[in-house]
Amino acid sequence: MLGTQEATLVGAREALAPRNQSYVGATSALTEVVAGTDAATGQPVLKATVSETMTIRIDGADQVSENQNAKRFLFSVSGDTVKLQSESDDSQAGQTLSATAAAATQVMATPADAVGPPADETGALTLGTDGFPTGEAPAEGVRTASYAASYINGLGTGSWAYNNTGVKWEYKYDCTNFVSKALYYGGGMKMRSGWYKRDDVWFKNPWWNSWPVKASYTWSAAENLRRHLAWNRPGYFITNVYNVRKGDILFFKYKGDSVYEHAAVVTANYSGRIHMAQHGGPAHTTLDDAIARNKRTSEPITSIVVIRPTGAR
Known part of the structure; x- marks a missing residue:
């Protein structure tokens, strides 16, 4: 397993080192294990729910990052030698083995209306050449980006997200559904009814009224929620990065994507070190850790938008 993870682990370690951050501990536990044979190749395959805990030291203080994914391990056999050939997320196992398992890389839960990439990245965090956000710290005693300008309860949004990462998954890719719940239950943002594909609506249907759709696209898909918060609340x-506050919403774009395909909730900001809660990837982690984990993958994070919602009604 370590052999298949080596490049990613080393890459994340090297990316965090210049930011005075390091991994100081890690544990993994496999549960709900099912062994079988790959239908296509006949090779041994093992499916399991993998619970991981990483301890990250940030400026001398330890932060715990937790994650639970459904994994699929494929083995090759040569004589008496058995070798782990690959490790991947397993969405089928995620549906049958654990209600909280999910793919680490998020895509939209429902298709967004076709849109091209933004004309520019105005509104996105400034990323340095190392891929991490940069910004100028405010002068001592100066407060910026006050909550007073917002009608959404940012503290409530962030607290709900932090305390409810274990809430039941309702979608195969549940990131935006989780963020919407935090805005509704924690932040007090009101639902808006209408045609479910429109960007100016935002609602979740109750179970008894879930046909033909369970929720509006803005409730369940990252790009649609981003457009809703940017253009319709606004x-x-x-x-x-120093002005980001608890309750702000993070949107992520990955290499090769024209839209933002993942969302998370900010739970704290310690002098530019952003902490976040999410469904998909580690439930509690830091923005730096999320960027580092993706740097050596085929789809590194290329843009991050932070929106502070307004207009509760």
Whole structure:
């Protein structure tokens, strides 16, 4: 397993080192294990729910990052030698083995209306050449980006997200559904009814009224929620990492994508070190850790938008 993970682990370690961050501990536990044979190749395959805990030291203080994914391990056999050939997320196992398992890389839960890439990245965090956000710290005693400008309860949004990462998954890719719940239950943002594909609506249907759709696209898909918060509430774009606050919403774009395909909730900001809660990837982690984990993959994070929602009604 370590052999298949080596490049990613080393890459994340090297990326965090210049930021005075390091991994100081890690544990993994496999549960709900099912052994079988790959239908296509006949090779041994093992499916399991993998619970991982990483301890990250940030400026001398330890932060725990937790993750639970459904994994698929494929083995090759040569004589008496058995070798782990590959490790991947397993969405089928995620549906049958664990209600909280999910793919680490998020895509939209429902298709967004076809849109091209933004004309520019105005409104996104400034990323340095190392891929991490940069910004100028405010002068001592100066407060910026106050909550007073927002009608959404940012503290409530962030607290709900932090305390409810274990809430039941309702979609195969549940990131935006989780963020919407935090805005609704924690932040007090009101639902808006209408045609479910429109960007100006935002709602979740109750179970008894779930046909033909369970929720509006803006409730369940990252790009649609981003457009809703940006154009229909509207929200404030936070472009300085030091001004990000608890309850702000993070949107991620990956290499090769024309839209933002993952969302998370900010739970704290310690002098530019952003902590976040999410469905998909580690439930509690830091923005730096999320960027580092993706740097050596085929789809590194290329853009991050932070929106502070306004207009509760």
